[in-house]
Amino acid sequence: xxxxxxxxxxxxxxxxxxxxxxxxxxxxxxxxxxxxxxxxxxxxxxxxxxxxxxxxxxxxxxxxxxxxxxxxxxxxxxxxxxxxxxxxxxxxxxxxxxxxxxxxxxxxxxxxxxxxxxxxxxxxxxxxxxxxxxxxxxxxxxxxxxxxxxxxxxxxxxxxxxxxxxxxxxxxxxxxxxxxxxxxxxxxxxxxxxxxxxxxxxxxxxxxxxxxxxxxxxxxxxxxxxxxxxxxxxxxxxxxxxxxxxxxxxxxxxxxxxxxxxxxxxxxxxxxxxxxxxxxxxxxxxxxxxxxxxxxxxxxxxxxxxxxxxxxxxxx
DNA sequence: AAATCTCTCAACCGCCGCTGT
DNA sequence: GACAGCGGCGGTTGAGAGATT
Numbered sequence: 001x002x003x004x005x006x007x008x009x010x011x012x013x014x015x016x017x018x019x020x021x022x023x024x025x026x027x028x029x030x031x032x033x034x035x036x037x038x039x040x041x042x043x044x045x046x047x048x049x050x051x052x053x054x055x056x057x058x059x060x061x062x063x064x065x066x067x068x069x070x071x072x073x074x075x076x077x078x079x080x081x082x083x084x085x086x087x088x089x090x091x092x093x094x095x096x097x098x099x100x101x102x103x104x105x106x107x108x109x110x111x112x113x114x115x116x117x118x119x120x121x122x123x124x125x126x127x128x129x130x131x132x133x134x135x136x137x138x139x140x141x142x143x144x145x146x147x148x149x150x151x152x153x154x155x156x157x158x159x160x161x162x163x164x165x166x167x168x169x170x171x172x173x174x175x176x177x178x179x180x181x182x183x184x185x186x187x188x189x190x191x192x193x194x195x196x197x198x199x200x201x202x203x204x205x206x207x208x209x210x211x212x213x214x215x216x217x218x219x220x221x222x223x224x225x226x227x228x229x230x231x232x233x234x235x236x237x238x239x240x241x242x243x244x245x246x247x248x249x250x251x252x253x254x255x256x257x258x259x260x261x262x263x264x265x266x267x268x269x270x271x272x273x274x275x276x277x278x279x280x281x282x283x284x285x286x287x288x289x290x291x292x293x294x295x296x297x298x299x300x301x302x303x304x305x306x307x308x309x310x311x312x313x314x315x316x
Numbered sequence: 317a318a319a320t321c322t323c324t325c326a327a328c329c330g331c332c333g334c335t336g337t
Numbered sequence: 338g339a340c341a342g343c344g345g346c347g348g349t350t351g352a353g354a355g356a357t358t
Binding site: 014035050 | 342343
């Protein structure tokens with residue numbers, strides 16, 4: 001008699017039944033866990049010890065918190081991941097009631113995509129090179145004199161010399177802040193502090209401006225203290241289209257160049273995105289109050305639209 | 317209403333490190 | 338020191354559910 005693939009070696013595989021769950025819970029309540037190798041036999045389960053341990057640790061444990069991740073939890077995951085990397089068990093240890101498996105799944109299915117959409121590399125937590133290259137392309141299309149340097153994994157500008165600045169930022173307006181010092185009228189950006197020659201025609205994308213302190217990582221080094229009036233008019237937008245695999249970056253800060261950038265790259269499509277993109281409209285999120293609050297990291301970023309002359313493919 | 321596509325997440329697999337012999 | 342057993346971890350898979358066509 002042949003055994004089904006899910007029952008090789010007399011051991012069952014696949015989804016657990018309520019009866020099996022009950023047996024496992026019952027046994028652990030009476031005898032405690034540990035000795036996972038012998039537990040299934042003693043508990044009358046046709047499972048391997050590993051499977052029992054996993055079922056208990058990831059699903060049956062009484063202290064497991066089920067349900068959606070809160071905004072705070074998501075922020076914590078991102079912050080911890082930026083420091084720890086894929087150390088899911090260590091991250092889980094900092095989130096009571098959440099399992100490493102759950103966090104790992106949530107990272108892979110939600111957070112990772114969100115960061116990518118925002119132009120942030122989910123591995124390094126720094127601006128993605130492809131976005132920067134795109135910005136470079138677009139910038140040089142707009143102003144052939146401007147070229148963009150790459151930011152390597154150490155967040156350092158490299159490659160060709162820094163662009164010649166048509167308007168170098170006043171140095172006394174650049175300060176170093178701790179993340180918790182960020183205020184609402186602050187714009188944070190990441191660049192090499194030794195070479196902080198911001199040129200605003202390229203810097204918004206090149207240096208990945210971000211806004212306020214709810215950033216998912218710490219890749220901002222400097223803060224621009226905007227006058228309140230400008231800050232309040234900084235409508236930060238972020239929208240994407242699952243159909244076009246694109247996103248729109250917008251910026252409406254007074255005094256900043258007003259680009260429209262549409263139908264650009266995004267490596268992953270998204271179904272969670274709340275809006276649909278076309279060349280004439282986009283959904284705007286203001287102050288993180290639109291839609292599901294957890295989908296509003298983008299609202300903390302200053303995004304640029306490069307309009308006029310771009311077709312839906314993002315090319316001139 | 318059916319077919320197809322996309323997404324989620326529970327579960328598995330292989331590897332690694334620790335411990336005991 | 339070498340080996341075996343075990344638990345734990347991180348990457349990956351695939352079934353099922355939901356969304357879309």
